Amino acid sequence: MNFDLPTDVQELVAVARQFREQRLAPLEQEFLLNGNVPWALRPQLQEEARALGLWAIDVPEEHGGLGMGQLAVCAVHEELNRHPMMFETGGAPEPVLYHCSxxxxxxxxxxxxxxxxxxxxxxxxxxTGSDLGAIETTAVRDGDEWVINGQKLFIGLAERVEFLILFASTSPEKGSRGVSIFLIDSGTPGYEVVRTIPTMGDAWEPTEIKLNDCRIPAGQILGDVDCGFAVADEQLSHGRLKIASYQLGIAQRCLDEAVAWAQQRSTWGQPIASRQGIQFMLADSAVELDAARLLVYQTAWHTDEGRDVRTEAFKAKLFATEMAQRVTDRCLQVFGGRGYAKDNPVQSYFRQVRLWRIGHGTAEIHRWMIARDLLGPTANDPPRA
Ligand SMILES: Cc1cc2nc3c(=O)[nH]c(=O)nc-3n(C[C@H](O)[C@H](O)[C@H](O)COP(=O)(O)OP(=O)(O)OC[C@H]3O[C@@H](n4cnc5c(N)ncnc54)[C@H](O)[C@@H]3O)c2cc1C
Structure with a gap:
């Protein structure tokens, strides 16, 4: 077995590292102290990253991308997440959009x-968040249109994007098997972003959305009627895997910072790095990070091999997000009071990683899915596509 990343992936990671060091690093203190950088800077940074080749990494070449797959996506996002801004490369359509007509x-x-x-x-x-079958937003066919009514909560960046990929119930009596996906352009009458919800994380702008007799052409359903659950079940693994890869960069950065601080800071005439209590926190973090990295890259590799990684992706995201929570907590502890100061990236990471045990499926639902794979059908099982 060869655990080295392929040469082309290593080269792309080197580009990402150069971009992080030269373009993102100078923005770090502004980001930490203000909780974000001016929004207009992000598209500009994405364009700069694009000029270096960091664009549409996993999109097949025939569709205008690099055609490099999930291993490359994960490796690049591990590298970029060594900066606390959680910068995303652009040009990668949400996986469900591969179902576009x-x-x-x-x-x-x-x-x-x-x-x-x-x-x-x-x-x-x-x-509802975890339970797709409980969705109350409805889409009703009226001639050549769908009429959508409902409310959505915690929708990330809705004010910043050009269209929504919206889940709505088309056959309420069928529960999760009666959900469909719709493409709704921003500015469509009846679709309104009501407010931005302040959160504990830096840079997040989840929103509340209302749909009030929002009419869209019949052709803006994605995939078949009532097939939203099947499409999402298959496609959300990519998102889970990418989120898992963020945790590797986050934990690595925090560990690097904590190691450096432990060697620099002395108490009672000795560097705290010489104290076993500190060493154990660093050692446990290094072991867990290595384990998470193996899990994430194995899942990425299996994805690129075309295997069904639904359960693997649950495992990778579950382990990596809980690892990152423990590592950021320990590293903040190593810093003492300086870990709590706003100019320290560890405190920003500590707050931000909390989201990933909730968003894109909670840790409890992940455990449920993994257990179901072990146990087979049991009482209370949610359906699977
Ligand atoms: C910053 C932020 C950004 C977000 N961005 C988006 C976005 O862009 N788009 C979007 O659609 N959503 C988004 N979300 C919402 C997120 O996906 C949901 O919060 C998440 O899916 C959980 O749903 P919920 O909050 O309704 O919790 P619930 O489903 O109500 O769960 C509450 C608690 O009960 C537990 N639980 C529920 N059912 C079970 C069970 N059967 N067994 C054991 N435990 C259970 C859960 O694990 C959780 O701990 C975002 C959230 C945040 C905070």
Whole structure:
């Protein structure tokens, strides 16, 4: 077995490292002290990253991407997350958009690859997040249109994107098997971003959305009617894997910072690095980080091999996000009071990683899915596509 990243992936990671060191690093203190950088800077940074080749990494070459797969995506995002800004490379359509029809391809898939448009997922509602079958937003067919009514909560960056990928119930009596996916352009009458929800994380801008008799053409359903669950079940693994890869860069950066501080800081005439209590925190963090990295890259590799990684992706995200929570906590502890200061990236990471045990599926739901794979069907099982 060869655990080295392929040469082309290593080369892309080197580009990402150069971009992080030269373009992101100078923005770090502004980001930490203000909780963000001016929003207009992000598209500009994405364009700069694009000029270096960091764009549409896993999009097949025939669709205008690099065609490099999930191993490359994970390796690049591990590298970029050594900066606390959680900078995303652009040009990668949400995986469900590979289900676009020929008519939808240009406005909803190709336009994301070209960088002209961006999207976000709108799934969660006031009454449900984990339980897809409890969605109350409805889409009712009326002639050549769908009429959508409902409310969505915690929808990331809805004010910043050009279209929504919205989950709505088309057959409420069928529960999760009666959900469909719709593509809704920003500015469509009846679709309104009501407010931005302040959160404990830096740079997050989840929003509340209302849909009030929002009419869209019949052709803006993605995939078949009532097939939203099947499409999402298959495609959300990529997102989980990418989130897992963020945790590697986060934990590595925090560990690097904590190691350096432990060697620099002395108490009672000795560096704290010589204290076993500190050493154990660093050692446990290093071991857990290595284990998470193996799990994430193995899952990425299996994805690129075309295997079904749904359970593996649950395992990778579960382990990596809980690892990152423990590592950021320990590293903050190594810093003492300086770990709590706003100018220290560790405190920002500590708050931000908390999201990933909730967003894109909670840790409890991940455990449920993993257990179901071990046990087979049991009482209370959610359906699987
Ligand atoms: C910053 C931020 C950004 C977000 N961005 C988006 C976005 O862009 N798009 C989007 O659609 N959503 C987004 N979300 C919402 C997120 O995906 C949901 O919060 C998440 O899926 C959990 O849903 P919930 O909050 O309704 O919790 P619930 O489903 O109500 O769960 C509450 C608690 O109960 C536990 N639980 C529920 N059911 C079970 C069970 N069967 N067994 C054991 N435990 C259970 C859960 O694990 C959790 O601990 C975002 C959230 C945040 C905070």
């Amino acid at each position: 020929p008519e939808q391809w240009e406005p909803y898939f190709a336009s994301v690859v070209s960088g002209d448009r961006r999207s976000c997922y709108a799934f969660t509602e006031p009454g």
